[in-house]
Amino acid sequence: MNRKEEPVRVAFVLWAGKNFGGMERRYVRLASHLAERSQVGEIVLLARKGAELNVERHLNRNSGVRVLMYGRDREDDVSVFGGLRDALSLAWMIIGLKKYHIHFCCNPGVISSFFGGFLALRKQKSVSMVDITFALKINWQKKIHANLAVRLFSRIDCLSAEARNILKTIVGGSGGAHYKVAPCSFTDFSQVDISSRRDIDVLMLARFVENKGYDLLNSIKQDMAGLNVHLCGFGALKMDFEGFSIYETDEPLTVLGRTKIFLSLQSTNNYPSQSVLEAMASECAIIATDVGETRRFLDENCAVLIPYDSGALLQAIKKLLSDDDLRKRLGRKARLRVLEEHTVECYANYFKSEILGIDNSCHHRP
Incomplete structure (x- = not known):
């Protein structure tokens, strides 16, 4: 969809806590890059409490990205109820971001299926798919949640063709979702x-x-x-x-x-x-x-x-x-x-065009 009329505002949702992996580092750096170059509207980073040091380490402080922390105050609370509190805290914050494209920086699963349903009426939402070992860890419960996520999100941001193919095999087809494959990855x-x-x-x-x-x-x-x-x-x-x-x-x-x-x-x-x-x-x-x-x-x-x-x-x-x-x-x-x-410029062009739906004449597909 072409949205030249007004800048697209983006909210990146990080579900990982203090244990940042490659996916989390990549999206924090992408948020910085997009904000530094004013390539979209306001950018918000929603991160769980406990991730403050990692966010600070990988986010350019002068980029203009607004960081909102959600979730429990105690990092040692690893109970199911603690996770539920995190989800409810995040849901409350997302309610306030009415005109934002919401991108979930996690693989299709329990969290993305829950929020996909929660945001069922919002078209501007996407989710990541980066885990190439996904099929090795799948069970019937995870398969159900993956199927729900694929059907509830308008864009699936796949970091590789293999990641896309693995997900499509698990869910038995597209399920109405639009799979997009990144031309590269990048680092800072x-x-x-x-x-x-x-x-x-x-x-x-x-x-x-x-x-x-x-x-x-x-x-x-x-x-x-x-x-x-x-x-x-x-x-x-x-x-x-x-x-x-x-x-x-x-x-x-x-x-x-x-x-x-x-x-x-x-x-x-x-x-x-x-x-x-x-x-x-x-x-x-x-x-x-x-x-x-x-x-x-x-x-x-x-x-x-x-x-x-x-x-x-x-x-x-x-x-x-x-x-x-x-x-x-x-x-x-x-x-x-x-x-x-493997540059952030190449990845950002892809993300704007294929995930956010912004016209980008410099973008090219792999």
Whole structure:
């Protein structure tokens, strides 16, 4: 829909609390970019209490984005009633945003289906689809909520073609929704912090969950004795890696700037991992599993691609640690590629045109 007559006002809804992932970082940066360049009307960021530090870290204070915090005051209240209070608090705030396009920065599920129904009469609403492991975690309850969300939202913002195809397979067709596929992802290059000391030999920066490749690393951990290996993330997966540094970080770019080798070992697809983009921008040498759409941003010119195999992983790590020139060359080429091909300008053009319905002559589809 073409809306030249008046600026489109946008509200980005973040459901994640203090645990920000790549999706949350991406949308906060998108909000900053759109506001800084006055490309839309007023932009509001609705974030749960507990996320203040992460919002502040990734949002340009001078961008003009209005931040509203909702939800419970106690971060340790993880009960069902606490979640319900958060939802009701958010609903009350959304009621006051009568002429805004509401974009939910979460995958189709319980939250999006609830608010899709709550906003059933509002046409200007959209939801994200970024989780390529969605099908691996699906059950009948999640399938019902995904079907409802797809039917209740006018736009589905898919970060990759594979994410779109996975969702369409789960819900059995379009359900009336308009699926849009982003031409790229992006990161905030201005915050990249490349250190002169690369003291971290190997880094994984991913949620502690299945299908991220921690099983491959576990198989070769005895062969990595003496290396400075860091595992950064959060999640329910038991991390049994004696001698490795295991922690959660709110400053991934600082850690990446100290890293020689970055691992992206997902079992189905590494694209479009925000952490990989940040590693590329930080000139890390990247080892990635050659699965799914990974080659949309990585190939042999800027990374080492391997099968999903622990032996191949160990061999690649040894090769890069023993060859400084190769490691540095891959890092430089990865940074150049991400600076040229995965820009916030390209993503913002897509988002304005395909999700918000604003005419944009510079926009092009992938």
